[in-house]
Amino acid sequence: MENASWYTREKAEPSEEYGTLPEKRSIEELLQKGFFIVDKPFGPTSNQVSHWVKEELDLKKTGHFGTLDPNATGTLPVGLNQGTRVNNALAQADKEYVFLAELEEEKPEEEIRETLQEFKGANKQTPPEKSAVKKEEREREVYEIELLEASEKEVLGRVKCESGFYVRVLIKQLGEKLDTQAEMQELRRTQQGQLAEKDADTLQDIVDAYHFYTEEDDEQALREVLHPIEKAVNHLRKVVVKDSAVNAIANGADLGAAGISQLQDGIEKGEQIAIMTLKGELIALAEAQMTSEQMYDSEETAATLNSVHMDPETYPKRWKQE
Structure with missing residues (x-):
């Protein structure tokens, strides 16, 4: 999460001997x-x-x-x-789409604009028949939605939403709210996470x-x-660990708060976070066991690992400090 504030728990310098800056691979x-x-x-x-x-x-x-x-x-x-x-x-990252829908009957532009705004917030949807997931009603969040253009029966709009939100279903529901039929003509994903x-x-x-x-x-x-995998996790909040902690985490050990050098603000318990080296390399994805504030002061387990993404041999097992 590029815009989150950073806090330093313990200053540390990266080694020139081990690891590689992602852009230098x-x-x-x-x-x-x-x-x-x-x-x-x-x-x-x-x-x-x-x-x-x-x-x-x-x-x-x-x-x-x-x-x-x-x-x-x-x-x-x-x-x-x-x-x-x-x-x-x-x-599972948030996504943004631009869509073109066609209404069966022409509706006033202002009515379309106001109706689209009704979808902002929590939405109940049942996945469409063609989808591969269970056809059970579920709730998904819409963060932003706007009318870009309305011309005769065509509606051009933009929506930023939680993963798993179906724009096709949104368009069908839009038609129902406008007391007509609506069908999706075109759909383009303009953003995924921070890509x-x-x-x-x-x-x-x-x-x-x-x-x-x-x-x-x-x-x-x-x-x-061609992009390094670190770019794929830019939307996640991050914790940077000292070089001395890298090998243990790369070998599957959970993150102890004492190994943290820097961390981003706003981490909540249960949130998926990225554990990084001082060089910006992705070590692992993990589930936070405490908030950013707690990580700053605690000596306990800060996060439990979900998946390891670094070769365990990249950093040495025992860090020698001069």
């Missing part, structure tokens, strides 16, 4: 544990896009983070090899960049489209 490392932000085209499924990346770049494994319908376009992060393991963190559509690249650009790298030994274009 080799292309080989990034292909083993990185991701692309694909600008998904209209037509293929998200799985087809992910598989295409795997085949074109001759990778062992790929996986997308957050499904887009075949008829939807926009931001689709695709993890590579070990990079697929941050799937859960990014798939925006301006960061996305077409499949062709990604493949071209890879070919420049493999055939002409020119890695510049590939570096512009």
Whole structure:
């Protein structure tokens, strides 16, 4: 979470001997544990896009983070090899969409604008028939919603929402509130977590960049489209640990508050957080067992691990202090 305030519990300097700044990783490392932000085209499924990346770049494994319908376009992060393991963190991130809907009957622009605002806050939805999840009513939050343009029977809008919110259902409910029928014409995901559509690249650009790298030994274009996994967790609040604590966490030990050097404000108990090194490397994703304020003063377990994302051998087991 880039805008959160930082607090220093104990000053520490990063070692020059161990670890690597994420942006300094080799292309080989990034292909083993990185991701692309694909600008998904209209037509293929998200799985087809992910598989295409795997085949074109001759990778062992790929996986997308957050499904887009075949008829939807926009931001689709695709993890590579070990990079697929941050799937859960990014798939569950908040999302933003721009949608185009068609009403059966023309309605006044102001009525449409006011009706859209009624969806701000908690919404009860039942997933559509085509979705792969259980058809049970559930509640999802809408953080922002606005009318961008209304022309005759067409409605262009933007919505920022909790993961798992269905814009298709929103449009159907909009029609019901306006006492007419409404059908989705186009849907584009413009943001996921802190990954925006301006960061996305077409499949062709990604493949071209890879070919420049493999055939002409020119890695510049590939570096512009290939991202370290740390960028995929920018939306999470973070805790930075001292180098002396890295190896234990990378080997599966829970985070003790005494190992913390810096932490972000606003962490709540039960929240998923990212545990980072002083160089900004992702060590693990974890569940906070206390708030930021408690982490600042406590000596107890600050977070329990959900998943480890660093090779345990990256930092030494016993840190020697001169």
